[in-house]
Amino acid sequence: MPTAAATSVADVIASRRQDLVELSHQIHAEPELAFAEHRSCAKTQALLIERGFELTTAVAGLDTAFRAVYGSGDLVIGICAEYDALPGIGHACGHNIIAASAVGTALALAEVADELGMTVVLLGTPAEESGGGKALMLDAGAFDDIAATVMLHPGPIDIAAARSLALSEVMVRYTGRESHAAVAPYLGVNAADAVTVAQVAIGLLRQQLAPGQMCHGIVTDGGQAANVIPAHAEMAYTMRATNSESLRELETRMAGCFAAGAVATGCSHEVREPAPGYAELKPDRWLSSVIRAEMLRLGRTPVPEEVEASVPLGSTDMGNVTQVMPGIHPVVGIDAGGASIHQPEFAAAAAGPSADTAVIDGAIMLARTVVALATDAGERDRVLELQHRRAA
Template sequence: MSTQINGALDSTAAQIGDLLVELSHKIHANPEVAFEEFKASRWTADILSNANYDVAFGVAEMETAYVATIGNGDLEVAICAEYDALPDVGHACGHNIIAAAAIGAGLILAPLVEELGLKLSVMGTPAEEGGGGKILMLNAGLFESIDLSMMVHPAPSEFDRMPCVAAQHLEVEFLGKESHAAAFPQLGINALDAMTISQVAIGLLRQSLYPGEMIHGFITHGGEAPNIIPARTAADYIARAETLNQLKTLVPRIRRCFEAGAIGTGSELKFIHKFEAYSEFITDETLAAIYRREAVASGRTISTSPTPAMRASTDMANVSMAIPSIHPILGIDSLPAVNHQPEFTAACITQSADKAVVQGALAMARTIAAVASDQTLRAEFINGKKRIALRQQMAS
């Protein structure tokens, strides 16, 4: 990559730094949960539209999803923006940083798309925290022509990838029968007892789980009043395993734990599947190596491993199964706070977080420019050689 291109990228990043930080703080102050990111999606899309991006809103039948495109080059690249918050704790996973960095990378590259031969898409992807917006966009064919994709994500440490495992949400409901808890308990069917039996069975199941397998969840509805036999209870659980194949073995075992509760109490059991499983992540090592180099050049310090040790799941992993992708971590000064804690929410608008927004945007932009400027790499992505290698890696 030429010194002239690097200089142009660095110069634009410096010019838009205040805009990106303002956007990050604005999204942080207005947290919106999955599929309800009406403000964040519009704010980010409007900035891209003002920078001459062609914005298609409401894609994949989601009101808060969009694809913003600029350029007509033969190398097609997608940068993914997330902007959904968590219930109660707001942006405790720093999606305000993710969104602002993605928009920043798009703005930094926009003046150079013709010179670099790029068709660049910034994708607004809803509901990463539960709903799988990227999976819906993937299934709708919106990644079909994309040659490579990327995003960044904040955490307590800096790394060139996020250690990701496969995950499946399990929403369950038990239906029993109401009765007076003191006068006529024998006439009721206690749905809370069914949930209790299920949780005990899951606790016992943990002893025989394979390394890396996890089960966690909570009761979302436990009854109506202490003097009424609970006729309805509900819970939301997540099963995790190293791969989708392992998950396919684990989930039926968990289902049987809930079935035990239904059988033991005579309650009716319902399983509610709202979205597809998140897969394991396949990091494209070529992209990761380029990102490491360009992130350091952008002012970042890359660790040899995430600290503290972390494992997570993301719908970006499903994209990585279809398209060469990376998902680097941006370290912010949050410790001892970690993701999904309210203290991490506060850390996501600190000076360290603001620096991560701008430098993360620049690191992605420089990575994409480096690929576009290398004729050998460019050909490998455009001609599908990287996709073939990805399929071979999955098969092995």
């Protein structure tokens, strides 16, 4: 039987449906990129400020990161809101849905915070697509007082205990020497050729990659004029693996490929990481079981538990959070006509009727899951004990 608090939070979210859907659409209509989500950040804060949440801005030194806090109970629950978009294709990852559902969850939990001895913390986390906002906030202590963290992500299907791949990104810059491509090519040192050699080496490496390892990249600078031997060239590469240990192995092998371009052409090269790496998701088993039950209760059809680990997924900085505290990152399905995330068709669907339903369903599922945690004495004690150990 649902508790009175579980029923209450669902009713609150249903009563705020218009506000939450409008928030989702407003963020969707003005997509903003990593670390520059100023309008989206302000929109996400508005309903929380109205409800009386205490707001701290520019958390971890990030202009578009914030913490909104309500209540004073010993059980501190984090809810992550994302709101950054993708270059060129807007909200093709549906972060507008994430932000709106997070706000709905927070508003609902505020109504029962005192009753359940909770402190509700909504964290505005920028730059998930590129930049690792949560990882930066985690390192800066923004999650230190939190016992468990929840959020959800839209996708083409429902997944209760979603997994993700560990990820790291690098920029590789080659430096050679300019020369006229016809008059004195032998005086030049071709940085673009270094890129070509490195990419050939990476292509050959792919045959020997371990299961779950992958790499993909683009050339961001290949020269400026065809009749000038380019002295500078640059690539951006992303590496992924099923876990952080496997990722480290892949990074070592990729480093050899990058170095091969320099050795073969006589260029120098520099490899830098522009953002923190993303760890793999480690969904909390108990919280995942509750969110699965909530999906089923709402008539959704999450993929069977036995195949969850094999569903192809991307990477998220929420993985870093779940490595250090109990947390979940379920996927809530929307109808995108067969499209998947990071496609223009998914961006269009992220403001459609099924996306609006996902905002409300998602908020209800997360809020009821948190209520279940707060009212289960054993599980409440478990997450509090883990938090106390981290703080010690």
